[in-house]
Amino acid sequence: xQTTLPKQPVTRPxxxxxxxxxxxxxxxxxxHQLQLAPWTSxxxxxxxxxxxxxxxxxxxxxxxxxxxxxxxxxxxxSCLTLAVMKEGDDIQTIEGLATGDPANPESLHxxxxxxxxHDAYQCGYCTPGQICSAVGLMNEGHAKSRSDIQELxxxxxxxxxxxxxxxxxxxxxMQQTPKNx
Amino acid sequence: MNSxxxxxxxxxxxxxxxxxxxxxxxxxxxxxxxLDLMKENVEHPQHLVDINHLPLGFIDELPEGGLRLGALVxxxxxxxxxxxxxxxxxxxxxxxAGASPQLRNMATNGGNLFQRTRCYYFYDxxxxxxxxxxxxxxxxLTGYNRIHAILGTASxxxxxxxxxxxxxxxxxxxxxxxxxxxxxxxxxxxxIPIADFHRLPGDEPERDNTIEPGELVTAxxxxxxxxNTHYTYLKLRDRASYAFALVSVAVALRLDEGGQIAEAxxxxxxxxxxxxxxPAAEALLTGxxxxxxxxxxxxxxxxxxxxxxxxxxxxxxxxxxxIVRALDMAYAGSTQAGDAYKQEDIL
Numbered sequence: 385x386q387t388t389l390p391k392q393p394v395t396r397p398x399x400x401x402x403x404x405x406x407x408x409x410x411x412x413x414x415x416h417q418l419q420l421a422p423w424t425s426x427x428x429x430x431x432x433x434x435x436x437x438x439x440x441x442x443x444x445x446x447x448x449x450x451x452x453x454x455x456x457x458x459x460x461x462s463c464l465t466l467a468v469m470k471e472g473d474d475i476q477t478i479e480g481l482a483t484g485d486p487a488n489p490e491s492l493h494x495x496x497x498x499x500x501x502h503d504a505y506q507c508g509y510c511t512p513g514q515i516c517s518a519v520g521l522m523n524e525g526h527a528k529s530r531s532d533i534q535e536l537x538x539x540x541x542x543x544x545x546x547x548x549x550x551x552x553x554x555x556x557x558m559q560q561t562p563k564n565x
Numbered sequence: 566m567n568s569x570x571x572x573x574x575x576x577x578x579x580x581x582x583x584x585x586x587x588x589x590x591x592x593x594x595x596x597x598x599x600l601d602l603m604k605e606n607v608e609h610p611q612h613l614v615d616i617n618h619l620p621l622g623f624i625d626e627l628p629e630g631g632l633r634l635g636a637l638v639x640x641x642x643x644x645x646x647x648x649x650x651x652x653x654x655x656x657x658x659x660x661x662a663g664a665s666p667q668l669r670n671m672a673t674n675g676g677n678l679f680q681r682t683r684c685y686y687f688y689d690x691x692x693x694x695x696x697x698x699x700x701x702x703x704x705x706l707t708g709y710n711r712i713h714a715i716l717g718t719a720s721x722x723x724x725x726x727x728x729x730x731x732x733x734x735x736x737x738x739x740x741x742x743x744x745x746x747x748x749x750x751x752x753x754x755x756x757i758p759i760a761d762f763h764r765l766p767g768d769e770p771e772r773d774n775t776i777e778p779g780e781l782v783t784a785x786x787x788x789x790x791x792x793n794t795h796y797t798y799l800k801l802r803d804r805a806s807y808a809f810a811l812v813s814v815a816v817a818l819r820l821d822e823g824g825q826i827a828e829a830x831x832x833x834x835x836x837x838x839x840x841x842x843x844p845a846a847e848a849l850l851t852g853x854x855x856x857x858x859x860x861x862x863x864x865x866x867x868x869x870x871x872x873x874x875x876x877x878x879x880x881x882x883x884x885x886x887x888i889v890r891a892l893d894m895a896y897a898g899s900t901q902a903g904d905a906y907k908q909e910d911i912l
Contacts, residue, residue: 400611402570422571422613425600445601446668458641458670464597465671468571469615517667524666526645538806539665 407468411436412480420467427451429467430477438478438512442541449540452513452520453477459520461539478512481519494560495519498553506544514540518554522561530555566603573615577749577783580616585751585779587612592781594637595671597664598680606690607681607697621675621783624648630789633747636675636782640735641666643674653787655796655817659738662800665807675782678736678746678762681773682729682838683712683809695726696770703727711876712809715884717765717837718872727770728874731763731839732809738798740840741815741832744787750780759785763839770838792817792830795898799891800834801883810835812884814891818850826850826896831867836884843867855896857889864888 407420411434418433427444430436430453439462442450446464453462454476481493489497495518498504505511517540527533533554534547542550570587574580584590590612593599602608621637624646632652634643643649644660664672686692686704693702705713705728718725736759744759763774776782795818802808813834821827829850833841846866853859864885871881 396609400568400570402568422569423566423603445604446597446665449665449667452667459667460671461597461667464595464600464668466571466593466596466600466613466615468573469593469596469617520670521666524641524645535806536666539667 405468407471409434409467409470409475410473411475412477413474418467422466422468424467425463426453426465426467426470426475427462430462430475433467436477436479439516440509440512442510442513447541448510448513449517450510450513452517452540454516454520454523457520457523459517459523476516478516481515493519494557495522495553498557499550502549502553502556503546504549504553505542505546510540510542510544514542514550518550518557521554522558527554527558533558566600567606567609569610570612571615572612573618575618577619577621577781580614580619581749581751581779581781583612583614584781587614590614592616594673594676595639595668596676597668597672598676602681602688605688607688616781623784627786627789632787634674634785634787636784637673639670640664640672640674640677641669644669652791652793653738653742654793655741655798655815656735656738656787658796658798659734659800659813659815662798662810662813663734674735674785677733678774678782678785680731680733680736683732684729685709685712687729696729696766699769699771705729706874709876710874712811712835713874713877714837715871715873715877715880716833716841716868717839720766720768722768725766726768727766727838728877729766729770729838730835731773731837733840734798734800734810734813734834736763737813737815737832737834737840739785739787740842741817741830742787742790742792743830744785746782747784747786748776748780749783750777752777754783756786759840760842766838773838790819792819795820795895797891797895799887799894801887812836812880812887814884814887815840816891816895818892818895820896825852825854827852829863829892831863831888831892833867833884833888836871836880841867843869850892855893857893860889860892861885863892 404419404421409416416434430439440450442448444463446461451462482491484491591610593613621635623635625633640660644657686694692704713728714730718728720726739759746757746762800810800813815832817830819828829847846863
């Protein structure tokens with residue numbers, strides 16, 4: 385097979401010089417006043433500007449789910465949205481799931497506790513995204529079976545392959561939660 | 566990603582005005598495809614008009630019995646909407662066969678129409694691509710073309726200019742349902758039948774659709790005919806979830822009281838530059854009962870003129886078999902794609 389290379393380089397106008405602008409993001413209930421360029425992704429704003437590094441950058445192309453956060457209760461890939469587009473929204477990250485004293489295991493979100501109890505990770509890199517995605521899945525309320533959980537968690541890749549334990553953890557929390565809650 | 570300026574108008578006229586005033590400007594809604602392409606340096610707009618604050622987040626019943634889907638309703642909210650699930654389950658099924666829950670929570674109905682191809686050569690700026698850089702050649706023709714088109718690739722020359730496929734699942738269902746796209750632009754409003762919205766590559770593979778500069782999709786209308794009993798969306802892919810279609814088939818059948826097929830719609834995904842239909846093939850089913858031999862004839866007719874380019878040649882037979890299976894499933898009206906994986910409810 386032969387690779388065809390472009391015949392000539394394409395000329396484009398030089399990138400536009402654009403200043404940063406003030407952007408207020410409400411993250412885990414707290415307003416953060418940040419100075420951002422329009423092209424800063426929500427993921428980069430969280431990690432590099434709000435210094436909330438719980439949300440992970442995996443592929444940066446919406447394929448792995450490591451960057452999953454909740455916006456207005458719905459799970460999204462924070463790498464594929466611009467921070468400036470999320471002004472006025474309620475952004476929840478892994479740091480915002482626990483309530484009360486962070487040193488107290490009882491303050492963890494039920495999904496966090498279930499992940500620990502079921503050993504639902506090995507290296508842990510995908511775990512914040514998995515947990516945020518699982519909480520989003522429960523908010524959505526469409527999973528009725530174990531296979532539904534598997535299908536509706538397909539946007540979160542775990543390269544260690546902890547999928548059975550992840551599914552166990554989510555299934556347990558769902559079974560413990562009243563259906564009309 | 567290259568730098569760009571950003572604006573956030575709150576009405577349609579302002580958005581259309583801004584896109585026309587700026588050079589190299591693009592609308593952004595969900596951003597799931599555009600931002601990815603910007604990171605890959607395939608798209609490099611100088612200005613983004615954020616349309617998320619426009620009042621296009623509605624799903625309204627139409628007086629004649631149809632449904633109007635606002636351009637800014639997310640794919641997830643559309644797929645799980647009560648009226649879509651009840652009246653247009655084919656659309657719901659197709660949407661849920663695509664992407665991941667996170668992406669469906671972001672991607673909008675309008676944006677789904679504008680998804681660009683997932684051709685590897687389109688994405689890889691080190692290779693030739695007539696869609697990305699017109700006149701540079703097609704890396705896929707002589708390269709690895711497993712996911713590429715087998716229908717509708719003709720150009721005025723001897724060799725096709727582009728064998729990219731349209732990646733959307735939603736649009737395949739919209740094509741089967743004869744949806745109508747509503748557009749606002751500098752010259753006012755107009756409607757575009759979904760059949761005319763996407764286009765074949767021909768000699769202008771850089772053009773995915775027939776939208777004019779400055780135009781904005783505001784809604785998608787679904788006609789009154791629901792096809793909510795005999796339908797299926799069968800999607801075949803390299804893994805069971807979260808993958809683009811190698812071949813997909815949307816089937817919508819209307820049966821008469823005697824159980825014969827009064828009307829058939831068959832749209833194919835993953836095989837061409839746009840969702841593919843063939844009225845002559847569909848007509849073969851009119852007035853007929855289910856019959857595997859007939860279904861195979863329909864499949865042969867639908868794939869008439871199909872051409873493989875090496876790695877994707879298997880798709881021709883795959884598509885034919887998928888059509889037969891999808892027709893069987895839709896006619897039976899019970900077994901739908903995906904049911905094979907279903908377990909009993911435990912939650």
